[in-house]
Amino acid sequence: MRPQIVLFGDSITQQSFRSGGWGAALADTYSRKADIVNRGYGGYNTRWALFLLHHLFPLDSTKPPVAATVFFGANDAALLGRSSERQHVPIEEYKENLRKIVRHLKECSPTVLVVLITPPPVDEAGRKEYAQSVYGEKADELPERTNEVTRLYAEQCIELAKEMGLCSVDLWSKMQEREGWQKKFLSDGLHLTPEGNAVVHQEVVRVFNEAWLSAPEMSYDFPHHSQIDGKDPEKAFQQRCL
Amino acid sequence: MRPQIVLFGDSITQQSFRSGGWGAALADTYSRKADIVNRGYGGYNTRWALFLLHHLFPLDSTKPPVAATVFFGANDAALLGRSSERQHVPIEEYKENLRKIVRHLKECSPTVLVVLITPPPVDEAGRKEYAQSVYGEKADELPERTNEVTRLYAEQCIELAKEMGLCSVDLWSKMQEREGWQKKFLSDGLHLTPEGNAVVHQEVVRVFNEAWLSAPEMSYDFPHHSQIDGKDPEKAFQQRCL
Numbered sequence: 001m002r003p004q005i006v007l008f009g010d011s012i013t014q015q016s017f018r019s020g021g022w023g024a025a026l027a028d029t030y031s032r033k034a035d036i037v038n039r040g041y042g043g044y045n046t047r048w049a050l051f052l053l054h055h056l057f058p059l060d061s062t063k064p065p066v067a068a069t070v071f072f073g074a075n076d077a078a079l080l081g082r083s084s085e086r087q088h089v090p091i092e093e094y095k096e097n098l099r100k101i102v103r104h105l106k107e108c109s110p111t112v113l114v115v116l117i118t119p120p121p122v123d124e125a126g127r128k129e130y131a132q133s134v135y136g137e138k139a140d141e142l143p144e145r146t147n148e149v150t151r152l153y154a155e156q157c158i159e160l161a162k163e164m165g166l167c168s169v170d171l172w173s174k175m176q177e178r179e180g181w182q183k184k185f186l187s188d189g190l191h192l193t194p195e196g197n198a199v200v201h202q203e204v205v206r207v208f209n210e211a212w213l214s215a216p217e218m219s220y221d222f223p224h225h226s227q228i229d230g231k232d233p234e235k236a237f238q239q240r241c242l
Numbered sequence: 243m244r245p246q247i248v249l250f251g252d253s254i255t256q257q258s259f260r261s262g263g264w265g266a267a268l269a270d271t272y273s274r275k276a277d278i279v280n281r282g283y284g285g286y287n288t289r290w291a292l293f294l295l296h297h298l299f300p301l302d303s304t305k306p307p308v309a310a311t312v313f314f315g316a317n318d319a320a321l322l323g324r325s326s327e328r329q330h331v332p333i334e335e336y337k338e339n340l341r342k343i344v345r346h347l348k349e350c351s352p353t354v355l356v357v358l359i360t361p362p363p364v365d366e367a368g369r370k371e372y373a374q375s376v377y378g379e380k381a382d383e384l385p386e387r388t389n390e391v392t393r394l395y396a397e398q399c400i401e402l403a404k405e406m407g408l409c410s411v412d413l414w415s416k417m418q419e420r421e422g423w424q425k426k427f428l429s430d431g432l433h434l435t436p437e438g439n440a441v442v443h444q445e446v447v448r449v450f451n452e453a454w455l456s457a458p459e460m461s462y463d464f465p466h467h468s469q470i471d472g473k474d475p476e477k478a479f480q481q482r483c484l
Contacts, residue, residue, distance in 0.1 A: 001297060017259075017269040019436075024266035027259040027280065037277060038269065043467025051479040052464060055243060086472035194261075222294060225285025230328035237293040 002221055004063070005030065005213075006037045008049070008056070008101070009071030012120070012192060012200075013040025020194030022201040029205055033218040037065070045075040045089045046097030053104045064109035067213055069204060070101055073119035074190060077145055077153040084144040095156040102164055113211050115204060116161045116168040118154035120196065121175050122147040123182035126189025145190065167211055169203040244463055246305070247272065247455075248279045250291070250298070250343070251313030254362070254434060254442075255282025262436030264443040271447055275460040279307070287317040287331045288339030295346045306351035309455055311446060312343055315361035316387075316432060319395040324386040337398040344406055355453050357446065358403045358410040360396035362438065363417050364389040365424035368431025387432065409453055411445040 007013045007023055016023030017038060027036040039056055041049065049072060057064065076094040078084035089097065098116065105112050124143045131139035154172035161168035175181045175196065182189070185196030192200065208214065223236040249255045249265055258265030259280060269278040281298055283291070291314060299306065318336040320326035331339065340358065347354050366385045373381035396414035403410035417423045417438065424431070427438030434442065450456065465478040 014273060015270075017266045017273065019262050019267070021266065021270075024259045024263065024269070025261070027266065027269075028257075028263075031256060031259065031280070032283070035279060038273070041274070041464060041467070048467070048470055048475055048479075051475065055464075086470075087467075222283060222297075225283070225290070225329075228290055228328075233290055233293065237290075 002032075003034045003066040004037050005034050006039050006056075006065040006068045007071070008039045008068055009117070010040060010044050010075055011042035012074060013038065013069070013071050014042045015191065016040060016197065016200075020197050022192070022197040022204065025197070025201040026204060029201075029215050030218075032220045032222075033215055034066070034213075040071075043075060043087065044072070045078075045087050046072045046094055046101065047076075047089050050097055050100060053101065057104060057108045059108055061108060065105075065112060066109075067113040067115070067208065067211075068105055069115045069117055070098065070105075071117040072098065072101075073150070073153040073157055074122075074145075077119060077122075077150040079144055079146065079149060082142055082144040083140050091152055091156055094153055095160050098157065098160050099164070102160075102166065113208070113213055114166050115207050116157050116166055117200070117204070118157045118168070118170050118172045119150050120171050120186065120190070120192065121181065122150045123186050123189040126182055126186055128189070130188035130190075167207045169200070169207060171200065171203065174203060175199060244274075245276045245308040246279050247276050248281050248298075248307040248310045249313070250281045250310055251359070252282060252286050252317055253284035254316060255280065255311070255313050256284045257433065258282060258439065258442075262439050264434070264439040264446065267439070267443040268446060271443075271457050272460075274462045274464075275457055276308070276455075282313075285317060285329065286314070287320075287329050288314045288336055288343065289318075289331050292339055292342060295343065299346060299350045301350055303350060307347075307354060308351075309355035309357070309450065309453075310347055311357045311359055312340065312347075313359040314340065314343075315392070315395040315399055316364075319361060319364075319392040320387055321385070321391060324384055325382050326386040333394055333398055336395055337402050340399065340402050341406070344402075344408065355450070355455055356408050357449050358399050358408055359442070359446070360399045360410070360412050360414045361392050362413050362428065362432070362434065363423065364392045365428050365431040368424055368428055370431070372430035372432075409449045411442070411449060413442065413445065416445060417441060 023038050075087040076089035078087040080088050102114050122145045175185045187193045228236045265280050317329040318331035320329040322330050344356050364387045400412055417427050429435045470478045
């Protein structure tokens, strides 16, 4: 009955229902109007995400999502020759994989609203502190991700959105507008603090509003309780449910 | 693909994806294992909830929920002759309405795990402070809900669970075990603080674990990223997805 909005991405999506998370906040924004479905897969890059497409978004679905956020790149941008190289995806392939994801979503539903989100910026010092807190002296001296390389992936994401006429959120740039973004928005140099989650929530809501998916303009799925006549409740439900 | 757990209730369910909310926390607990679907309707009592049953839980659904929390009573217990009397439902009817809800869910799926949750306790002083903050001098002197009357509804809820062999959470009693529950768990004498939400989350997880719906025993819907061979990713997906 309610439309579905799917959040497709990596750990930053998977963790988005933790306290202060952007996914939960979105579920609250669209309360009684749309269901927010979390399809975040921690550690995944776009290459691995392709294996999920037909399972998560079957082409013969009678009720495909009305909107989807596609939020990958943080893992694709892991550097070759460093500790996370297993997750690395070359930048040209990253862009093509994103294109395949979007095409598949559009094949499921030509009217689906797709929002591409760039990876957040990387705070290399924060990543290093985190690695040392986990691995101690065994932590790699060299960063496994850099902000400059992640920038290149973010640029490809935005370029693809322009090429395909899609909405997008340039999270990489947006977060860096704020002084002290490194600690304000990132908990370990890569994942989001509650404040960082709030930026994603705010930007996604802004983009949805600018498109046609504005929560304030959507109606509740059933009568608001104040519209129900205590002595004749059936009336309110006849009007709205038949 | 993922099983669905539906949260059916009033505002305490509807608001459960706000920051610190028990619904969002449940979604995080069952991350990549089950989808948490919010079907909370602020202000609703069990009488009005009955109008929604066939819409929310159609009998011919091919994929009914595997579990549901049924969390009503806070509005049913509103007092006659006071400002919220429109929401009042006589106590015998409350119990019978709950029974109808459970029977309908079981008709949708005989194996569904139904958990009845009693209304939380009422802090009359907190309700009064809240009313004065909203209505000033116009606020009613007399409480529109009392903790003692809500207790009677909670007892009927627990009794029904026993009669029908269902799991239940006696939130009314559980919360009052803690000294200072009035301000610790309730934000306005009726709705939940983040700490109050944590109690609901903890109790629902406990009951699900004691039944057969334990998140740690459920497998991820797709391979954990550490199981994916960077050089031969297809292998992990062939094993799990075919």
